[in-house]
Amino acid sequence: MSDEASLAQNVAQGLSQIPKTLSSRFFYDAKGSQLFQQIMALPEYYLTELEYQIFKKQRKEILYAFGTQAPFQLIDLGAGDAYKTKLLLQELVDQEAHFSFIPLDISQEPLHQLVEELGHLYPHLPVTGLAADYFQGLHWLNEHSKDRKLVLFLGSNIGNFSPVEAEGFLLKLRSSLAPQDRLLIGIDLRKDPRKIRLAYDDSAGVTAAFNLNLLARINHELQADFDLDQFEHFAEYNPISGTMRSYLVSRQNQEVHVKALNRTFHFEAWEAIHTENSHKYSLREIQEMAKRCHLAIDDVFTDASHGFADVLLRPVG
Incomplete structure (x- = not known):
């Protein structure tokens, strides 16, 4: 299914x-990716800086724990x-x-x-970019290479899944790993709810613009008529479940027509669209x-504040 067809199906449902x-x-999309790069540079968005500090200060230890003596592939899922x-x-x-x-x-x-950038920085490094979802890419790699793999899943992207979905994702990812492969996964840890x-x-x-851009994308790709000024971004954190939730809230009673679906959707005043979860974990939960x-x-x-963890995992069983 094409990305546009998947978007249409998601909107309809x-x-x-x-x-x-x-x-x-x-x-x-292209604009959404640009906005997310801006988010990662924000002072409030601690996740990028904490994980960057882990890599900056402990990269030798990370690579030593993996073992780099034999040839291997470094695979970055959702590389950005x-x-x-x-x-x-x-x-x-x-280290050559x-x-x-x-x-x-x-x-x-x-x-x-x-x-293109890496080609200039490291002209002798073999780089193969794959435009695909995670499992399509891993399936292709398993079909075309038997080298050992270090798979990176950084930025606390695992937090975008519910705990049940996260386990399903990890089980599926586990099935793509050979016994000698390793998975390095970035996970945001529980901390002060206000900071989260x-x-x-x-x-x-910027985060509000990032969320609202989803409606702009639907307007562009599915010929919808969302009035972005009539929606606002709202975010809340539940420290009991460890879940950060984001919403787009309709400011008024309104109808939105999506031409590509030949459908009209009604919104009550202050009705919300749930757009994102970001789940935070304790080390015990991990x-x-x-x-x-x-x-x-x-x-x-972990970083010095123990607010973020990069966990090196190996398949067992």
Whole structure:
């Protein structure tokens, strides 16, 4: 199914139900990807900086825990601009390690820019960009290479799933790993609820623009007539469940027509569209989830504040 067809299906289903929902996977068109890069540079968005500090200060330890003596593939799921991954790339190049880099991203333009940039930085490094979803990319790699793999899933992207969905994702990912492969996964840890909420509701309004861009994308790709001025972004954090939730809220009673679906959707005043979850974990929860997904923890790397963790996992069973 094409990305546009998937978007159409999600809109048709999500806006027909109560409460209304839209999947966060459709945030990342070209403009959405640019806005997310801006979000990662915001002072409130601590996640990028904490994980960057882990890689900056502990990259040697991370690579030592994996083992880089034999040739391997470094696979970055949802690579984006590879801001943090570049620290590992530089360390590996300095070590003269025998490896290839496979950035995988669903957005083609940022992927092309990254591959071109790395070609200039590291002209002798084999780089293969894959524009695909995670499992399409891993399936292709398993079909075309038997090298050992270090798979990166950074930025707390696992938090975008509910705990049940996260386990399903990890089980599926586990099935793509050979016994000698490893998975390095970035996970945001539970912390001060106020700090978490501000990371998803910044004072500059960039996160709001990022969420509203989803409606702009539907307007563009499905010929809808969302009035973006009549929706506002709202975010809340539940410290009991550890879940940050984002919504787009209708300011008034209104009808939205989606020409590509030949459908009109009614919104009550202050009715919300649920757009995103971001789940935060404790180290105990991570250990229990890994065990249920037939993964064992080789090592845990945290920043100085213990607010973020990069967890090195190996398949077992």
